[in-house]
Amino acid sequence: MSKRQNHREEVFVKILEAAEIEFGLKGYNGASLQHIAERAGLPKPNIIYYFQSKANLYKQVLDQTLMGWNDLFDKATINDDPAVVLDSFIRVKLKQSFDKGVASRLFAMEVIGGALHIGDYLKEELQPWFKSRVALLQSWMDAGKMRQCDPASVIYMIWATTQHYADFEAQVLALSGIESLGDEDLQRIGDTVSGIILAGCGLSLPNTN
Secondary structure (H helix, E strand, C coil): CCCCHHHHHHHHHHHHHHHHHHHHHHHHHCCCHHHHHHHHHHHHHHHHHCCCCCHHHHHHHHHHHHHHHHHHHHHHCCCCCHHHHHHHHHHHHHHHHCHHHHHHHHCCCCCHHCCCCCCHHHHHHHHHHHHHHHHHHHHHHHCCCCCCCCCCHHHHHHHHHHHHHHHHHHHHHHHHCCCCCCHHHHHHHHHHHHHHHHHHCCCCCCCCC
């Protein structure tokens, strides 16, 4: 990759990171390209050059968030061990909530507001993915690898429980009497959340020793 390409990629990432924070703090309507540019330390014309409009930049931030959330579960097949796959999925989602809480809260605000900017994504990309993962869970159930239950509800439960630690971070920290969540919290919460969800599916926590 040339120096020019490297520079373009660095600027692109810097803008996305600044936009994620600005949109997360102020929502779509409250954020401005000028404030995003100031947060990124760049001239406003740079933002327009790379993303054309606030709407397009907002959609890019959301797309980046969504693409990173479900990668692990994406690769699972009927031949895999559901306990290993679901446990790993839960723990990765929890870590993402710990590390990228702003992105999760931004997505939550967008959906609560009616998903005006990602409606096409939900229907055209996430829905087919979701149906394929529901079918995978059902295939594991039909093969006797896990207890029969509603596969869609299992996925919703994983999303809701893991993202709670990002979307309601202020409440979690206040009730816990701490300033931030660390690696020990991640392990403890992961063991509890994964253990309960897996048990409901007739599975046990995989042996990680």
